[in-house]
Amino acid sequence: MTILLQALLNGVMNGALIAVPAIGFTAIFAVLRYPNFAIAAYATIGAFAAWWVNVHFGAGILPALLIAFAVAGCVGVSAEETALKPLRGAGALTVAIGSIALNTVLENVVRLFFGNDLRGYDLPLVPDWRFMGLRVGPQQLQSLFFAVVIMGAVFAFLRYTRFGKAMRAVADNPDLARLKGIEPAHIAVMTIFLGAGLAGIGGVLIGLDASIDPMLGFRVLLTVFAAAVLGGLGSIPGAVAGALAIGIAEECALLVVPATYRSAVGFAAILLVLTVRPRGFFGERAN
Amino acid sequence: MLAYLIFALTIGGIYALLALSLNLIWGGIGLVNLGLVGFFALGAYASALLTGAGLPVLFGWGGAIVVGAIAGLVVTLATTRLRDDYLAIVTLGLAEVIRLVALNERWLTNGSDGISGIQAPMKSALGNQGFNLFYLALVSVIVLVVWLALRRLDRSPYGRAMKAIREDQELAGFAGKNVLGFKVQAFAVSAALAGLAGALYAHFQSYISPDHFQPLITIYIFLAVAAGGVGRPAGGVLGAYVVVFFLELTRFLPDLVPWLAPAQFAACREILVGLSLILVLRFRPQGLLPEQIVPAPKS
Numbered sequence: 001m002t003i004l005l006q007a008l009l010n011g012v013m014n015g016a017l018i019a020v021p022a023i024g025f026t027a028i029f030a031v032l033r034y035p036n037f038a039i040a041a042y043a044t045i046g047a048f049a050a051w052w053v054n055v056h057f058g059a060g061i062l063p064a065l066l067i068a069f070a071v072a073g074c075v076g077v078s079a080e081e082t083a084l085k086p087l088r089g090a091g092a093l094t095v096a097i098g099s100i101a102l103n104t105v106l107e108n109v110v111r112l113f114f115g116n117d118l119r120g121y122d123l124p125l126v127p128d129w130r131f132m133g134l135r136v137g138p139q140q141l142q143s144l145f146f147a148v149v150i151m152g153a154v155f156a157f158l159r160y161t162r163f164g165k166a167m168r169a170v171a172d173n174p175d176l177a178r179l180k181g182i183e184p185a186h187i188a189v190m191t192i193f194l195g196a197g198l199a200g201i202g203g204v205l206i207g208l209d210a211s212i213d214p215m216l217g218f219r220v221l222l223t224v225f226a227a228a229v230l231g232g233l234g235s236i237p238g239a240v241a242g243a244l245a246i247g248i249a250e251e252c253a254l255l256v257v258p259a260t261y262r263s264a265v266g267f268a269a270i271l272l273v274l275t276v277r278p279r280g281f282f283g284e285r286a287n
Numbered sequence: 288m289l290a291y292l293i294f295a296l297t298i299g300g301i302y303a304l305l306a307l308s309l310n311l312i313w314g315g316i317g318l319v320n321l322g323l324v325g326f327f328a329l330g331a332y333a334s335a336l337l338t339g340a341g342l343p344v345l346f347g348w349g350g351a352i353v354v355g356a357i358a359g360l361v362v363t364l365a366t367t368r369l370r371d372d373y374l375a376i377v378t379l380g381l382a383e384v385i386r387l388v389a390l391n392e393r394w395l396t397n398g399s400d401g402i403s404g405i406q407a408p409m410k411s412a413l414g415n416q417g418f419n420l421f422y423l424a425l426v427s428v429i430v431l432v433v434w435l436a437l438r439r440l441d442r443s444p445y446g447r448a449m450k451a452i453r454e455d456q457e458l459a460g461f462a463g464k465n466v467l468g469f470k471v472q473a474f475a476v477s478a479a480l481a482g483l484a485g486a487l488y489a490h491f492q493s494y495i496s497p498d499h500f501q502p503l504i505t506i507y508i509f510l511a512v513a514a515g516g517v518g519r520p521a522g523g524v525l526g527a528y529v530v531v532f533f534l535e536l537t538r539f540l541p542d543l544v545p546w547l548a549p550a551q552f553a554a555c556r557e558i559l560v561g562l563s564l565i566l567v568l569r570f571r572p573q574g575l576l577p578e579q580i581v582p583a584p585k586s
């Protein structure tokens with residue numbers, strides 16, 4: 001029983017971390033209508049930007065997260081505008097392929113400057129807390145807290161600000177939004193900034209748990225996709241629910257299969273959802 | 288030097304098969320397989336294991352084709368009813384799962400140590416040099432045969448129906464074409480070809496391990512097909528040889544830039560590959576050999 005509760009607890013905490021980049025991915029999909037594989041590189045870049053200010057300037061977690069958001073967001077916007085935007089005319093598939101190429105480029109730029117070594121954030125080590133036989137790290141709780149606050153901020157942004165409302169309008173019906181005087185090009189830039197920035201924050205939160213290296217983003221890419229597909233591509237509440245479900249499913253699966261198969265759980269979940277309920281939890285019809 | 292050239296041309300031929308495989312679905316019917324390397328690995332392991340169990344090499348290759356096709360069917364049947372971006376995500380996931388299985392199921396694949404001593408057909412009779420030449424000829428003939436077959440397919444009514452689906456699947460469906468059937472068949476044939484390429488690779492190298500099947504290979508093949516010309520089999524073949532030529536050329540460059548560490552040099556190479564793919568998609572989407580649309584014969 002305790003084992004199961006522990007798995008549940010770990011699952012919720014991991015899921016909350018995955019939810020942040022999953023929101024970024026699904027938001028980009030909702031507005032621009034293509035799966036952006038470069039989200040992996042944005043997560044890695046965010047993690048390294050935060051690591052840089054953390055180790056060289058002693059920045060705490062909060063400023064490091066803000067830096068990660070800003071750096072990943074800016075890289076995302078410049079990459080999108082220069083590399084991917086010109087491909088949009090050729091269709092979503094071409095942009096998706098372009099985003100994979102872009103991901104290769106960005107990941108290897110990180111590798112060029114930082115090498116393949118594992119790096120850790122410079123933070124005090126704190127022993128785990130224990131209660132009722134369950135273990136939880138203060139570091140994890142802090143990450144969970146930040147993830148929840150960030151998700152709250154995103155929801156508030158989408159619900160109450162002009163930009164947020166415009167973004168939802170474009171996601172819903174670009175033509176109607178244009179008629180109402182919303183400039184889709186501006187919204188696209190905003191969305192990429194937000195999406196890439198959230199991926200960057202996600203990279204930091206994931207890196208805080210263990211260590212960072214240039215493959216960090218690529219390793220969680222499948223899990224992020226799984227979360228977004230499970231929740232319904234393009235649905236932001238869906239991405240959160242999907243991420244929590246994937247997090248819990250992974251931890252529970254690890255009770256029976258070896259830990260090395262962690263990312264296979266995401267794949268199994270995607271196949272299952274596509275077969276049983278293609279639109280995911282909250283998605284629009286996928287056909 | 289000659290031995291090296293033979294080696295590079297053989298690898299080029301194997302990449303050409305992968306490019307033909309990708310072109311069949313990307314150029315043919317408008318689907319993408321981001322897990323191409325997974326099917327490649329599947330074929331390599333299937334043939335290595337079958338021949339390792341004592342079967343003749345030809346059975347191993349047949350097995351690789353069958354296993355590839357089955358994997359292709361499994362993936363498409365789960366996703367073809369849906370939008371194609373789902374298929375892209377699923378294929379990427381499949382490649383990852385295949386890599387995990389190859390890495391972790393030591394009883395089957397020997398894990399990260401890989402499988403060595405894979406049968407090299409006729410090697411004992413021909414000697415080292417002779418075997419390499421023989422294998423180059425064999426791979427080249429297979430590429431030629433597959434290329435001719437796919438070119439024929441391209442110009443047949445079947446090929447025209449595929450391209451109609453690529454351009455507008457609703458319209459093709461409305462015209463009475465079985466869209467789902469075409470997609471599943473094309474994907475299965477494409478996956479089988481990737482499996483065959485894997486089998487050829489395994490018996491050429493005599494040694495395979497999960498490290499041989501990096502996701503980067505998929506990017507190389509996408510670059511090959513895009514640069515050669517999406518939708519034209521000859522384009523993919525040409526593109527594959529060009530990409531292998533480029534990759535092999537860069538092996539000699541580290542001496543020219545001694546201030547870069549090997550890892551940094553490798554990073555630069557991958558940056559160039561990714562950048563070329565983006566540039567090709569943007570400035571020369573039709574590739575070196577643009578697609579030819581042959582009009583249907585009047586009936």
